[in-house]
Amino acid sequence: MTLDERAARRRYATVSALFWLPLGLSIAPLVLLLTERGMAMTAVAGFFAAHSLTTAALELPTGGLSDVIGRRNVLAAAGLLNLAALTLLGLGTTPVLLGLGMALMGAARALSSGPAEAWYVDTVHAHAGPDAELRTGLARGATATDAALAVGTLTGGALPWLIGLAPELGARLGEATSGLVLPLSVPLLLGAAVEIAFVSYALSALPEPPRPPTPLRHVLRDVPATVAGGLRLGGRDALVRRVLVSAGAAGSALATAELLTPGRAADLTGAPESGAVLFAALACAGFACAAVGAHLAPLTARRTGGGERAIAASLTTSAAGLLLLGVTTALPGAFALALAAVGYGLVYLGLGATGPNENDLLHRRVSSTGRATALSVQSLALQLTAALTGLIVTVLPPGPLPWSLAGAALLAGALLWARGGSESRPYAIPDATGGPDATAERRPGHGRPLGGRTGARE
Template sequence: MTLRRKFWVLTGLRWLPTGMLIPIYALLPLERGLSIAELGAVVAVQGIVVLFLELPTGGFADSLGRKPLLVASSVFALASYGVFAFAHSLGWFMAASALAGVFRALDSGPLNAWYVDETIAAGAGETVATGISGAGTVTGLAIASGAVLGGGLVAWHPVAAFDALGTPYLVAAALTLFQITLTALLMHEDRSARAGKLFASILQTPRGILDGARIVAGNRALRALLAVGLFLGFGMVGFEQFMPIRLSEILGSADSAGTMMGPVSAAAWGISAAGAAAVPLLLRRWSMPAVSMVLVACQGAMVVVMGLVAGPLGLMAAFFATYAVHSALGAVYETMLHGEVDAGHRATVLSLASMVLQPAGSLGAVVLGLLATGASTGLALVVAGIVLALAAPLFLVKGRPSAGTEPAGRLLETAGASGGRAPELRERPKRASGSR
């Protein structure tokens, strides 16, 4: 098997379990007795854990090697799936969410970094872009396939003694065990030069945070873009977490919603990919700030519609429209971030952007959960949509590009090749070939 095929196989196995759990992630805790507000607290735990581990774990892949970090992240994923499958109280769901947070922090990049390192070492650097682009396609297909599989498992309910919504977690755990096995067999790397670097990486973390703060303080446009991340992180909770809840309320059944969310999520991701592909066409006629404003305003408006419609068809139509601009917005937003920093500081700024999204998402999960519990899920979606749309004017803030920065337009092709989404618009390596 070629290096590229190994990379694609491992990428698909990484994202297939995630796709399976998308349709039922919010429904399982509610079926087992948690309130929507408590669900918000569970979601917030994951974001807080990732926030605190994002920079401290940044150098672990360089210090320990890509393979050990990827295996470690998969072990935490396995533990998280197992606890989720059998959790029946707020405490246990929070514990599962914390384990998921460790998994997400460790998982952010070692597989991609390994592929880039090995490809360059083999003297085939020109094939890196093709491999990464193909991995983006594999990721989308894996998520879509997993969503269909997860919904099918809920409908099938093969283990009568176990609740239908918990079954996808058991299958996800089995797939993760298979992923760990294949990772051990397929990934090969020379870690002889990495010994002794872990402690140095930990010591460098405070300096990295200070460097990032200085960069942001000196660039008004960059401050505005990071502020955009606050609105995006808060508002995305609406359509990512509350769509299954809203659908279950309309249908009157969590199991029915879980079954429908499989194909609905798969279709949404397909539409999202098509939307991202249209970005170059939009930028031929309009500027990047103008396109960004329109996309985020449209996304916010569609989330508001999700909160106002009363039937399943209208809800799904608005959900599809939301995802039609989701990856496109992610591609443009990430490109604008790249355009405001030079190559020497790009990794730090991307880490800071990810850190901004996490607490904003945690806050959104708590606030919108309280709104849904105290008033209605529809109101929570309306608020989420309004917050998303409020980010639009921030794209107009202009700064003074520093020496060495690249025009954002020149970077668009790179962002699009990686699949369009920004981390928690799209999870991606925070550093290029030399990072986790």
């Protein structure tokens, strides 16, 4: 069955929301739940390191796996791993089980990096040809992702609080489960239930062309070749290199905002407890701003004259937000709080608008056989740069310097796209594996907004 563009957009947005909603539910209660289980903060840091290292180690191999055995199967595997991870984290009481849960979540994150988006692009190309407009659908998926994270963060923070308003309910919950289920466990277990719906939807609603049976030895042989092709792609294509550099700049911005904002919120409110409440509200608002930015990505491309100029404008917006956050470190009181909220929103608004326009260009440079791998290379560039930035900004003296450095990284990324115009020149789509379909000549003008179809609404 070949889906038309509107149906593909709807299903891509739905599967994106279903995947990220459970993770959003875990954002607010996770650290508190781990400490409630008796884990020291050093152990908590170790759990998160297990998550990050597992994701980084598996990012490229799992992208290659998706290109070899199919998008739907890999998405379902990611959902099952998240189901196991959230269950272990919600019920686990020992460091081994909790660490295993975080590692499984990292593996699921690596598996999920690219297959859904690659499925959407493959489906649209199969129905409408290689000249099909992609930006609107990519924007819908990003909007659904950020909206799910915003709703999940708000719900995950509110559920334990609501249970706490009825102490007898929490007590009965603990008694019925012999203390395994705490109020802070509830959002994670709810997320595990949503994962069942995600796996069912991925398997039933994302049709793919039949793939020939692939023996295990062929999978083991083809995945490394696909990974190597994805790495070569970044080295030989100037536009793809710009996408990767921009992803690294975005990683720097996200690491800075996520690591420094909680402490800055505590400074602004005067207490860690009230700072935590402020940060939860800011996180929810940030995801909402990213959703708005993603939704406006096609309009941004039309108004600025193309995807490249839209990326430059969006990254500049995010850089302005980081610089504004740096300015607030020298200001007191409510005025600084208001400016900080505006700056935080601008960071996520700009990054939300950047993603669909970047990926629209990226998908026009790669073929189906290497599409998920290319997305994994992009994700890896973001994660590795974020990890390096995190090590740097946490040792810099507090004040405007860390924010300014991250803002400068985004401005440098924006300058790479400032000229624009290269998306209107002929170019080739390399196959990441270097296979016989390695190049296909494209017509000038491809990649620019295509009249009314760019702004089509379902």
